[in-house]
Amino acid sequence: MSEKPIKGEKRVFLTGNEVVAWAAVAAEADIMFGYPITPQNEIMHYWTRMAPRFNKRFLQTEDEISAGFTTNGGVLAGLKAFTATAGPGNTLMQEPISMAEMMRLPVVTIVQQRGGPSSATVIYSQQEVTLTTHGGNGEGMRVVYSTASHQELYDYTIKAFNTAWKYRFPTFVLGDGYQAKMREPLTIYDPEERGIEVVPSYKFIGGAGKPGVDRPPVQLRNIYNMEEELLEVLEEQFAEFGKISPDVAECEYFGCEDAEIVVTAHGVVARGAKSAVKELREHGLKVGYFRPITLRPLAVKELRDIFSKAKKVLVAESANGQLDQLLKYAAYGLTTEMVSLFKPGVGINSEDIYDKVKTMLEN
Amino acid sequence: MIKPSMPKSWRVDTKPHKFCPGCGHGLVLKALGQAIDELDIQDRVVFGCDIGCSLLAWDFFNVDTVQTHHGRTNPVMTGIKRANPDLICIGYMGDGGGYAIGSQHLVNAATRNEKITVILVNNAQYGMTGGQMAPTTLPGMKTETTPYGRDVDSTGYPCQGPEMVAAITREGAYVARATVVKPVPLKNYIKKAIQNQMEGNGFSFVECLSACPTNWRTNNVETINFVENEMTKYYHVGEIKVPPPKEPLKVKTWTKIPAMEVQKNG
Numbered sequence: 091m092s093e094k095p096i097k098g099e100k101r102v103f104l105t106g107n108e109v110v111a112w113a114a115v116a117a118e119a120d121i122m123f124g125y126p127i128t129p130q131n132e133i134m135h136y137w138t139r140m141a142p143r144f145n146k147r148f149l150q151t152e153d154e155i156s157a158g159f160t161t162n163g164g165v166l167a168g169l170k171a172f173t174a175t176a177g178p179g180n181t182l183m184q185e186p187i188s189m190a191e192m193m194r195l196p197v198v199t200i201v202q203q204r205g206g207p208s209s210a211t212v213i214y215s216q217q218e219v220t221l222t223t224h225g226g227n228g229e230g231m232r233v234v235y236s237t238a239s240h241q242e243l244y245d246y247t248i249k250a251f252n253t254a255w256k257y258r259f260p261t262f263v264l265g266d267g268y269q270a271k272m273r274e275p276l277t278i279y280d281p282e283e284r285g286i287e288v289v290p291s292y293k294f295i296g297g298a299g300k301p302g303v304d305r306p307p308v309q310l311r312n313i314y315n316m317e318e319e320l321l322e323v324l325e326e327q328f329a330e331f332g333k334i335s336p337d338v339a340e341c342e343y344f345g346c347e348d349a350e351i352v353v354t355a356h357g358v359v360a361r362g363a364k365s366a367v368k369e370l371r372e373h374g375l376k377v378g379y380f381r382p383i384t385l386r387p388l389a390v391k392e393l394r395d396i397f398s399k400a401k402k403v404l405v406a407e408s409a410n411g412q413l414d415q416l417l418k419y420a421a422y423g424l425t426t427e428m429v430s431l432f433k434p435g436v437g438i439n440s441e442d443i444y445d446k447v448k449t450m451l452e453n
Numbered sequence: 454m455i456k457p458s459m460p461k462s463w464r465v466d467t468k469p470h471k472f473c474p475g476c477g478h479g480l481v482l483k484a485l486g487q488a489i490d491e492l493d494i495q496d497r498v499v500f501g502c503d504i505g506c507s508l509l510a511w512d513f514f515n516v517d518t519v520q521t522h523h524g525r526t527n528p529v530m531t532g533i534k535r536a537n538p539d540l541i542c543i544g545y546m547g548d549g550g551g552y553a554i555g556s557q558h559l560v561n562a563a564t565r566n567e568k569i570t571v572i573l574v575n576n577a578q579y580g581m582t583g584g585q586m587a588p589t590t591l592p593g594m595k596t597e598t599t600p601y602g603r604d605v606d607s608t609g610y611p612c613q614g615p616e617m618v619a620a621i622t623r624e625g626a627y628v629a630r631a632t633v634v635k636p637v638p639l640k641n642y643i644k645k646a647i648q649n650q651m652e653g654n655g656f657s658f659v660e661c662l663s664a665c666p667t668n669w670r671t672n673n674v675e676t677i678n679f680v681e682n683e684m685t686k687y688y689h690v691g692e693i694k695v696p697p698p699k700e701p702l703k704v705k706t707w708t709k710i711p712a713m714e715v716q717k718n719g
């Protein structure tokens with residue numbers, strides 16, 4: 091047994107990428123595969139520095155396709171394997187993720203969003219929402235947590251491993267360049283001491299016994315001969331995903347009961363939204379706040395409930411309507427007006443949101 | 454009637470196999486089955502098959518098997534091996550999978566000297582998708598995308614895969630080119646390539662010259678002739694790189710002859 095990385099609780103002041111590396115260690119991740127891309131590089135840097143101390147492994151692969159497929163291999167062999175990427179790397183990562191979806195492999199991927207399309211910027215964005223929730227040639231059978239703070243990066247990276255290994259769906263932590271590079275105070279902790287079960291990993295292949303003699307061989311495929319065969323596999327996945335969705339979906343909200351306007355944002359933009367709404371409330375204005383934490387699956391019940399009571403919903407995001415699209419799909423049939431504040435690849439602060447809400451109230 | 458003998462590691466319930474009659478894949482997989490039997494490693498092998506006609510082998514053996522994506526078998530095998538070095542990882546792919554779409558993975562797995570075994574079936578074109586040009590297509594050879602014959606000026610010369618792998622691997626790697634028309638060396642090379650992994654020496658690679666009568670549109674005689682006489686014009690069959698012997702060679706290098714001992718109590 092390697093040394094327990096974190097004993098009890100500890101107040102720290104770290105960058106987001108460092109937080110992710112610590113959280114992966116705390117979640118008992120075993121091996122990381124990665125390819126350098128800004129702004130996720132330091133996840134690999136911190137992981138490789140910690141690796142010998144905590145008996146962890148790392149492989150720098152030739153590209154993100156390989157990082158994703160080696161991660162699939164690591165998981166197949168029974169280790170908690172993960173990778174981290176961003177932007178064009180996330181594009182490449184979708185091919186291995188689609189294999190993981192087909193075989194229900196609990197791979198964990200950290201995405202630190204950067205500008206898009208193409209190589210765009212290495213700084214910040216929220217333009218990887220569509221890709222991360224629905225990338226690949228499949229049906230989006232994955233869980234996506236969108237974090238808003240360093241504390242959440244820690245909490246949800248641990249949770250991502252647990253969700254992946256509990257439910258067997260590929261799981262993402264969706265951060266961004268701001269979260270990756272900023273330094274913030276947070277508390278790191280040993281999850282078990284907080285009563286959080288660390289879900290153990292298990293082998294998909296290479297178990298004990300001689301295949302065909304002591305046990306049937308494990309033979310996993312991703313290609314089927316008949317349309318009906320595939321449909322059967324997919325329908326089982328949809329049913330399973332539907333069943334776990336209420337347990338997995340998370341959101342946070344306040345001030346929505348009597349709100350005329352509900353401000354909706356995810357990730358780091360939700361911080362600005364939260365403080366703007368607080369300020370507007372202090373001025374006696376009927377404004378609420380809603381933030382989906384899981385972008386896939388969405389907390390549809392709460393969302394519909396809250397949106398249906400509001401007159402207007404303001405959607406703020408650093409993309410040109412990627413969150414908006416998810417929300418509108420979930421809110422289908424409601425007549426609430428949806429107003430947008432889109433700044434693709436650019437940060438949105440609380441003043442932006444405050445001003446926008448003010449003009450909405452005045453008109 | 455005498456039934457053809459099947460390797461013990463084959464899954465009997467999935468036979469007859471799904472390859473076309475006369476296909477070389479079955480011969481390569483027979484050799485692999487024999488090698489697994491002789492090494493008695495059925496319980497430690499993980500077989501990874503690519504997308505290409507090799508995908509048809511996903512339920513071929515009584516060994517744990519993962520069907521991966523076109524060209525991505527090497528990274529999957531690498532991930533498994535890195536996670537559990539006790540397993541013997543055998544990747545199985547076509548020439549399109551290994552040399553075209555997955556060439557970066559082959560090059561880098563070889564450069565890193567990954568302790569995996571790769572068996573690549575060279576049938577000079579893309580079998581599964583209906584006979585298009587591959588990096589291995591012979592000059593002048595007609596395929597669906599070179600209907601007038603492969604023009605080397607615009608599409609290049611046949612890819613020399615094992616020679617490339619031999620050039621970029623470190624000592625310890627095993628590289629060979631076999632052919633389905635010579636089943637004994639075919640099995641021996643595959644066996645050595647697996648043993649080399651088991652000994653932890655390095656990357657192990659066997660290209661197998663194979664036949665695709667369906668897309669070549671050849672009869673029995675023409676098929677064998679093509680493998681034996683046409684492919685070998687460009688592809689040298691034999692061992693290309695073998696690891697140096699671990700034991701020092703038992704050759705005496707001193708010149709001074711030690712004094713003869715007289716046997717006293719004979």
Ligand SMILES: Cc1ncc(C[n+]2csc(CCOP(=O)(O)OP(=O)(O)O)c2C)c(N)n1
Nearest residue numbers: 504505506523547548549550578579580581
């Ligand atoms: C990413 C991707 N591109 C293309 C294909 C289509 N495809 C399937 S098999 C194949 C070629 C197979 O040729 P080869 O690897 O030589 O194997 P063979 O069938 O000849 O044994 C192609 C292009 C695919 N499955 N995936």
Ligand code: SF4
Nearest residue numbers: 472473476506580665
């Ligand atoms: S298409 Fe060619 S390679 Fe594929 S199974 Fe048939 S003969 Fe074999």
Ligand SMILES: [Mg+2]
Nearest residue numbers: 547548578580
């Ligand atoms: Mg081929």
